Amino acid sequence: MAKVTGNILIIDDEKSIRKTLNEILSYEGFKIEEAGDGEEGLKMFADKTYDVVLCDIKMPKTDGIDFLVKAGEINADIPVIMISGHGTIETAVDAVKKGAYDYVAKPPDLNRLLITIRNAIDKNSLSRETKTLKRKINRVQEMIGESDVMKKIKETTDKVAPTEARVLITGENGVGKELVARWLHTKSKRAEQSLVEVNCAAIPSELIESELFGHEKGSFTSAIKQRIGKFELANGGTLFLDEVGDMSLSAQAKVLRALQEGKITRVGGDKEITIDVRVIAATNKNLLKEVEEKTFRLDLYHRLNVILIHVPSLNERREDVPLLIDTFLEDIAEDYGQAKKSIDKKAVEALQRHSWTGNIRELRNIVERLVILSGKVISETDITNYVLR
Numbered sequence: 090m091a092k093v094t095g096n097i098l099i100i101d102d103e104k105s106i107r108k109t110l111n112e113i114l115s116y117e118g119f120k121i122e123e124a125g126d127g128e129e130g131l132k133m134f135a136d137k138t139y140d141v142v143l144c145d146i147k148m149p150k151t152d153g154i155d156f157l158v159k160a161g162e163i164n165a166d167i168p169v170i171m172i173s174g175h176g177t178i179e180t181a182v183d184a185v186k187k188g189a190y191d192y193v194a195k196p197p198d199l200n201r202l203l204i205t206i207r208n209a210i211d212k213n214s215l216s217r218e219t220k221t222l223k224r225k226i227n228r229v230q231e232m233i234g235e236s237d238v239m240k241k242i243k244e245t246t247d248k249v250a251p252t253e254a255r256v257l258i259t260g261e262n263g264v265g266k267e268l269v270a271r272w273l274h275t276k277s278k279r280a281e282q283s284l285v286e287v288n289c290a291a292i293p294s295e296l297i298e299s300e301l302f303g304h305e306k307g308s309f310t311s312a313i314k315q316r317i318g319k320f321e322l323a324n325g326g327t328l329f330l331d332e333v334g335d336m337s338l339s340a341q342a343k344v345l346r347a348l349q350e351g352k353i354t355r356v357g358g359d360k361e362i363t364i365d366v367r368v369i370a371a372t373n374k375n376l377l378k379e380v381e382e383k384t385f386r387l388d389l390y391h392r393l394n395v396i397l398i399h400v401p402s403l404n405e406r407r408e409d410v411p412l413l414i415d416t417f418l419e420d421i422a423e424d425y426g427q428a429k430k431s432i433d434k435k436a437v438e439a440l441q442r443h444s445w446t447g448n449i450r451e452l453r454n455i456v457e458r459l460v461i462l463s464g465k466v467i468s469e470t471d472i473t474n475y476v477l478r
Contacts, residue, residue, distance in 0.1 A: 095140030100130035127151030234409035250276035260400035263450035282326030290332035308357020334374035
């Protein structure tokens with residue numbers, strides 16, 4: 090059987106039991122920490138994330154059942170295996186009802202104990218991955234912020250979302266333009282249909298038309314089969330054209346026609362395809378300046394810019410930084426399957442003063458870095474060591 094590694098906390102008032110279990114489980118590749126009673130074990134459990142806890146039932150100060158209940162309030166996802174030499178069927182049932190993963194009688198059958206530990210770790214890992222994936226799929230991220238400018242954006246979004254109006258979202262990289270687009274779609278009448286995203290800056294100019302409108306087999310050298318474009322995929326839903334200012338002039342002309350007539354033609358084809366798509370566009374460029382430089386069509390600009398939503402930089406709404414930090418700490422804790430870390434007031438103030446060239450995206454990355462590298466509480470010293478250097 091392949092070895093499964095993990096961190097295990099052993100809580101037992103009998104030193105000989107702890108020593109025996111420690112030796113056996115260390116040999117199997119596990120990292121072991123020990124506590125001599127439930128009170129000590131609870132402090133260690135609150136300070137660190139373990140993969141499994143082995144806990145005796147009869148102990149001084151805080152017994153195993155009390156530990157089990159209190160541990161569940163701290164982090165119910167960590168499996169606790171109860172071990173006791175004084176147990177009965179009723180004790181075992183009571184432990185499982187109160188959240189124990191399993192119950193093993195003393196002296197434990199070591200093979201059974203190892204299998205139970207491995208199963209607990211596997212189940213916990215799978216459960217954590219499933220929760221993370223479900224949360225990422227189902228979570229509709231809110232636009233976080235209570236500053237005046239964010240309240241205005243939320244108000245505008247709520248008014249515009251239920252309509253069919255096209256929206257142009259502007260702002261620097263990392264400010265959350267994609268989030269505004271998702272929010273518009275989620276609150277629209279098209280929410281049950283697809284939101285299809287296209288990053289125009291990430292697609293080579295010679296391929297952008299095929300990406301947007303699809304192509305017929307044999308229409309160019311590498312077109313070995315028919316391809317459905319993003320406009321068709323978004324039919325009935327919303328098409329989000331991110332970084333629309335980077336689109337080629339040729340593709341702009343076709344997008345303009347699609348918006349005017351509600352029809353597209355695949356590259357290499359001659360059949361007109363009727364589409365029903367709401368278009369939301371975003372850019373970090375000044376499109377009117379691009380129009381002056383003849384790299385963006387004025388008529389397309391006016392078609393896209395029915396409603397303009399400008400998302401400010403993080404430096405322009407520093408009062409939202411504490412709320413964003415708290416949200417990111419919570420999200421990262423869920424992603425990592427661990428308790429949410431705290432951050433002291435001076436550390437938050439230091440981050441508020443920081444110059445955010447990468448905006449919210451940069452703040453999120455820095456919070457994740459601090460969660461990984463700092464202690465239980467993120468301090469101003471951590472900001473100096475891991476952010477300002």
